[in-house]
Amino acid sequence: MRLAAAFSLIAAFFALLLSAPASAEDGYELWLRYRPVEPAAAARYHPHASAIVQQGDSPTLEAARAELERGLGGLLGRTPPRVAAPADGAIVIGTPASSPIVASLRLPLEPLGREGFLIRSMRIGGKRATVIAANSDVGVLYGAFRLLRLIQTRQPIDRLDLADRPRVELRMLDHWDNLDRHVVRGYAGLSLWDWQSLPRFADPRYTDYARADASIGINGVVLNNVNSNADILTPRFLEKVKALADIFRPYGIRVYLSARFNAPMALGALDTADPLDPRVRRWWREKADEIYRYIPDFGGFLVKANSEGTPGPQDFGRTHADGANMLAEALAPHGGVVIWRAFVYADTGADRFAQAYDEFHPLDGRFRDNVIVQVKNGPIDFQPREPFSPLFGAMPRTNVGTEFQVTKEYLGFNTHLAYLGTMWEEAMRADTHARGPGSTVASVVEGRLFPYTHTLVAGVANTGNSRSWSGSQFDQANWYALGRFAWDPEASAREVAEEWARMTWGNDPALVGPIVEMMMGSRQAVVDYMTPLGLHHLMATGHHYGPGPWVDDLPRRDWNPTYFHNADRDGIGFDRTTTGSNALAQYAPEVAARWGNLATVGDDYLLWFHHVPWTYRLDNGRTLWDELVVRYTRGVDYVRRMRRTWAGLAGKIDAQRFAEVAAFLAIQEDEARWWRDACIAYFQSLNGLPLPDGYAPPEHDLAWYKAIQNPYAPGRDQP
């Protein structure tokens, strides 16, 4: 065969391949895209990815190898074969227990704990090898994902000596998914769990979900909404739950369920759910035993009790501790935990800010060892910016975990680009002063400040059955970041953003730089155009889509935006100092002093803690009113700049994802302006003040904004 003929034949094949329906980039692959690296990089990586040596074949080790094959095959164009003994360039994976080779290396695995891993370039029997070793198979899986990430982000892998372990024990996603697949606060379609076809049909997407979670170290998943339905505990559903647990197990993920506190009544077994009633205790013990028969490694229960109408121990004159301990007792023989949410507030007239602390602080030390109190990132809810909850650092004798919201209920839904890594970094680095300076929230959550028996970081998931999982390309970054901050609460938001951007969009510096810059300022932009200077909870009712600062007619006082901003002709803000609700007293004295003082509170939390006149002068010399207008405007301007930046990336990004982001940014700009204009129009209607020079008045009058109705906005609590 002549050269030309060979070429021609091969070219024909080639064309055939290329012309197969293009797999358009739609975001399904998340940060696990594994697109081919540049040829020069491939040449550097090839010598370190020639084969895989795997001894032992547990499902988790098989998953680790499958991921290496998929990842290296995609990235480097060669799927490394599995071989029996190390050859030059081999990747050796395993634990000392499963792999005689790994055992023989006598690696320092002890400090890695159960889930940590070590990746080391070394010679084995004279051959150059890369060893991924751990004390457990899931550690090996995490190490495999880490090695792939190094290549995905174009790090060298020729001289590795990398050890890592998670700083938090339970790294969880809470899915607020109803049994009819409606996702509360979900902006990405229906629930991933198709209860109707479970347990018979194992949608391949369940496995891809588990892969994505494992790649960032998520090891627990609450399948159902915290506003829970007792039916999830019936055999019919437990069979379905078991099917998911079986799929997730190889990826190191345990399944948890939201338990309805009055399930013994709701399921018709008893006429009470009193946690001190022996019949109730027996019912839960037997229910736990039953669940563990289906799912031997069941994680435990998440409970939202006596909050926003859910049943709880207080219905029977008992405390949160009584309720949590009763469940914990039922789970303890099986190694399960109870995660008890601290998000509670009753219509008592007390400052809603203060209620979680008021209810839970007195219970410190009264929870069983296998209870974790899960505290929301903010004392009110999941606002664009909140001060840290005073419960962090205030419960030395109770396991306290944190709950972030990955889904953007209050940050513009899926169409607003808002990277939350910066929010979580801010929260984790906040200093509680509980044991002097440096007592960060991270140190609490990691169990370093107090010797917790369990540690927990949870995120309210943003996934759904939309093709892009999160309903937006950029919201995938928040899922990613949640995993990374759960793994390491002291992670750097910028580094996490850069990792994600490289894996998701590409390593071209002309892409990475601008994308990371967009992300890093994006959450502050939302704060600016929605709730600058410490304003909070000003969104429209129910769905929380768009502005509603004027809303004052909801049945509960502390559901109304007017309750939170307290604006009138003269001033604005919530006085939480000694002259007001004094909620600040819940913080350590240093914190209370700093935030209680107008001179030191700073701009971010000003109106969180103080009611000030519109004419109040900020450090920069502007009046509060002028500064509000400046900030609202700045937020809109930031979005406009993101649009320009994104437009400049045209041609560097695949068409479909580029267009989607461009369209979403256009929506975001519209809505940012809507927020700005509506809020300015409203506040101006109270204070009658002019806008600062050069700032455009709202496009419409206040009545126009007030008339906007969006009854079909997604994600409502009750569809």
Place this chain on the structure above:
Amino acid sequence: MRLAAAFSLIAAFFALLLSAPASAEDGYELWLRYRPVEPAAAARYHPHASAIVQQGDSPTLEAARAELERGLGGLLGRTPPRVAAPADGAIVIGTPASSPIVASLRLPLEPLGREGFLIRSMRIGGKRATVIAANSDVGVLYGAFRLLRLIQTRQPIDRLDLADRPRVELRMLDHWDNLDRHVVRGYAGLSLWDWQSLPRFADPRYTDYARADASIGINGVVLNNVNSNADILTPRFLEKVKALADIFRPYGIRVYLSARFNAPMALGALDTADPLDPRVRRWWREKADEIYRYIPDFGGFLVKANSEGTPGPQDFGRTHADGANMLAEALAPHGGVVIWRAFVYADTGADRFAQAYDEFHPLDGRFRDNVIVQVKNGPIDFQPREPFSPLFGAMPRTNVGTEFQVTKEYLGFNTHLAYLGTMWEEAMRADTHARGPGSTVASVVEGRLFPYTHTLVAGVANTGNSRSWSGSQFDQANWYALGRFAWDPEASAREVAEEWARMTWGNDPALVGPIVEMMMGSRQAVVDYMTPLGLHHLMATGHHYGPGPWVDDLPRRDWNPTYFHNADRDGIGFDRTTTGSNALAQYAPEVAARWGNLATVGDDYLLWFHHVPWTYRLDNGRTLWDELVVRYTRGVDYVRRMRRTWAGLAGKIDAQRFAEVAAFLAIQEDEARWWRDACIAYFQSLNGLPLPDGYAPPEHDLAWYKAIQNPYAPGRDQP
């Protein structure tokens, strides 16, 4: 470069390509998969697909060419270039109006009508060419899809002389999609229309939806649920509707809306919706004018009035004709139509079967020319088998169209394999005898029996945001078949199944044969295991998931299964003869005589029209009871056989789709047995008769089946 080196280099490239994340077959591409044909076939097709000659560049012609490029590129491995003049093997597309070349050919286009096309192999200026010509651009688009289908199904294209045109003017899909994206009777996820991100974000899926519709000739889409919400008529939504209409337009698809009859009241404009009130008439005229400003080719309104609680003209003492004509008058200046559903039944005590006829037959001749009365396939609803509606053939002076249900509300939801082509073939070929023998439903629907001014075939869509569009691979066949039967009501169900199977699964005879056989018997299997021998409407309440023949406590008599089967100790069936409701009198005398006589009614409709003793002897010698048991069992057996057949196709089908179908068939077998056993247990509890020899008793007792609750089954009318 030496040969070996060249090979090596190319092989490396090759491996790189192959190792890119596999685009697993998940059904997204529908029957437009365009996978490479076998090399021998490619060699035959290549000489007839060398280039494309397109004169004129309307969006529709561009769509036609884009589809040819995509399709031929995929199928044949070569994307034909666009060239200016015919070369050997060129495909020439166009209309005489847009293309001087096509005009010069003086082709016999006149008989093709507006949407027909001609595909002809001929010489142009001495060059071998394939011409796709039509009177309109959309005809060309249809022709392009047809040429691709020929290749997809491996027909020769070297000597083509093919002319085709649709037999029905309006070929529509009705989406029962609510504004919150819940799809009523939807088993494929949320609505395709993401109202929240419209009009800004044009999901590429909207275009793919339009391509799929155009490929089968669908030319109208009703976007919203017939249980409609007036808000769709507000500017906020009309902007979104316009965005979809703009995307669909190049594909020959007009957008329609379900109009709420009392919209003038619901939107706060008037205190009445009386169709004879001048203010109401003006409101609708102005609303129509407004809609056409957004969408100049708006199709018109679909209306469900005075049915199951919806408002309608009868609320104001007016007739359906009064209501429809008022809307028709508003649309007429713009060329729009009103599609008025005949699915009405009041709680009058009359046989529900008879009510649509009773209400509409007297109105024949009183509807305006641009009104079409849309009649459900069955007189009751969309049961697995129904006799044709007596309205077909009974309204010579009224445009009568038909409504099929593509989504399988009563045929097992998405997880049951039930090909509906056979049902529609049966319906279309039913003889109404309205003008003597041969007066088929098809002849009515095509406007051949009576000179209708508009003709219509509509299907209630089965699409959603699930990746496979229809929530199941095999349900795509029903979408496909709906289009094909709307195009040609006399289509052959078997031919349609075979076309679809070849395009969707492959042309290997070892695949096509078994798959078509599975499909062809599948609907009868559902009839057998759910409602054999003319039973109907025996499903569980609300969601209609699973059996509920015992249900007798619903507030309306004719919502209860017991109303429909009338079973007691002695017998079963609904007497619609002269001794019963006499609904049979609504048919032509020949039909009434045949179905009214036990000797001639046949098995399929026996219990639709007769109440007979359990001991009644069928032609085959079995008692009715024994035959019921035999049929129930036969239905289950058929599903078991389908599972075996499918298992035999392992290795011939891509892994993901194969596994999904296998899992769904397993669900279907379970549920078929559930239906069989529950119904047998229930009927046996009434008649106390033994099962025929060799037939297994129900697995559980009746109480067990009655206790089954499925509150979260998908698709309910009110979520």
